[in-house]
Amino acid sequence: MTTSLPTTPAELAGKIVLPDDRRYSSLRSTYTTTGRPAAVVLAESADAVAAALRLAREQGLPLAVRSGGHGLSGSATNNGGLVIDLSPMHRVEVLDRATRLVRIEAGARWAQVAQALAPHGLAISSGDHGNVGAGGLATAGGIGWLVRHYGLTIDHVRAVEVVLPDGTQVRADPATEPDLLWVMRGAGAGAGIAVAFEIEAIELHAIGFAQLVAHVDPAGETLRRWEAVIAEAPRELSTAVMLSSHGAATLAFITAVVASDDPATIQQAVQPLLDIGEVTVQQAHITAYSDLVSPAHLHPNTGQMPSHTTNGLLKEMTPDVARALVTASTGPTPTLIQLRSLGGAANDMDPEATAYAHRHQRTLIVASSFPPYDRKALSGAWAPVAEHVDGQYVNFESKPDADTFARAHPGPTGDRVRELWKKYDPDGVLRQPGAA
Structure with missing residues (x-):
């Protein structure tokens, strides 16, 4: 039938x-x-x-x-x-090479975007995996591999083509729909369906890429030294750290990306990371940005990675926070802890300029658990860390609710987001947690 x-x-x-x-x-x-x-x-x-x-x-x-x-x-x-x-809508077009303005349809994956822009010597800081969709990232934030050099993806969105819940098609830009543009940059999921973005790219021909492994002491002083290095590092350097327990030892797997193809600049940026503790270098080379978000990442999504994830933004890696992170990664509930460096260009934007208001934190902490461990187990492992965080990023939360909304869109930002969601979606067709 x-x-x-x-x-x-x-x-x-x-x-x-x-x-x-x-x-x-x-x-x-x-x-x-x-x-x-x-x-x-x-x-x-x-x-x-x-x-x-x-x-x-x-x-x-x-x-x-x-x-x-x-x-x-x-x-x-x-x-x-x-x-x-939206996957059939995946075109990527350079509108104006002189101003580096590109148009990206919302169904494009970041591997496709990087591949299309590479011949032009351009790049956009994107998700850390080539299979991530442009639309979900570019309406929520965009904490990517070039975040300290480029800022968030939304910081460079100049216009959004939106289908509102009533079917109306609107171009949101500073001149025609400034309120819609504001909410689409950081909280777009509750206002309309973005179908295309105009984004200002940067000149980038190649990047420095290094992978390092550091032994982490039980007190987490290695993590504090990592944060101190990033605070003083040139903006070209962005890093991601994954904590992993190996018996009695905790290891930090560090990926360092330098937005430059100059060997001296790359060495100067990465070298201080070698002094955070007992560090070994697995690999270091110059490569295309499109190799980092590779087309090899493009795969069908079939529910193959069930997981529970939460996160928090951190202003300072205090001794208590560092110790809590090591404890979470080595505790009875296997928990994957990831740290993403912020600061630099990510904190240049006025907190009121977009619906993403977090412009003073230094680190994004992401915690994930996998079956057979459930959400309750993750919450237990995360609790000692949660008391220290300052804000949240919506794209790394697997169970968004009203509390998530309040942390992601604090104070007046949240008030304005709710007001605009009601304006553009009065019937709640795209209803999001925290809308009431």
Whole structure:
């Protein structure tokens, strides 16, 4: 028997994937969450997005929007509802090479973006994996491999093409829709569906890339020295640290990215990391940015990595925080702790300029657990760290709720986000946690 919806708009003919379609198994889920939607719409244009929104309203179907697939919250799929999949909209175009302005459709993955921009000597700081979708990142923040040199991805978004929940198509830029542009840069998921972005890229022909391993003492002094090095480092240097327990030892696997192809600049930036403790260098070389977010990352998302994740932003790596991080990574609940360096260009932006207000913290801490350990186990491991953090980043939270919203969008920023969500989505079609 052929599965069908009661009505199919003419604009969506051939674009609706139902459970009996052979494509359904590769489209139903995200990277972390297995979904069973009633239908997936492969949207090829803003008109198709508007038609899918109408269909969801008319049929009373729960709605999910997907630009990429990693989506840790699982909100990019659902059970029994409609998924609007933007993956057919993946074009990348250099609009003006002189001003480095590029147009990126929301369904593009960052591997595709990097590949398209590389021949022009341009790059955009993006997600740390090539399979991450442009739309989800560029509406929430964008703490990427070049964050201290470039800032957040949203900091360079100059315009957004949006389909509002009522189907209206709007260009949000400083001259025409400044409020919509503001909320789309940091809290876009509750205001409309971004279908394309105009983003200012940077000149970047190659990067320095190094991987190091440091032994971490029980008190976490190695982590404090890492933070001190980053605080004094040139902005070209951004790092990510993964803590791993190996028997009685804790190791920090450090990835260092230097936004330069000059060997002297790269060495000067990375060298101080060798002094944070007992450090060995696994590899160091100059490579293309597109190798860092490689096309090899482009894979189907089938719920293959179930996990629970939370995070917090940190102003200072105090002794108590450092000790708590080591304890969390070596405790009875196996917990993956990752640290991302901030500061530099990420903190240049006025906190009121976008819906991402966190412009004073030095570090993003991400904690994840994997089956058979559940959310409760993660919360227990995270609790000693949580009391020290200052804010949260929405893209690394697998169970967003009202408290998450308050930490991600504090004070007046949260008030304005809620006000604009109600303005652009009065019926709550895209309802997000914390909207009330």
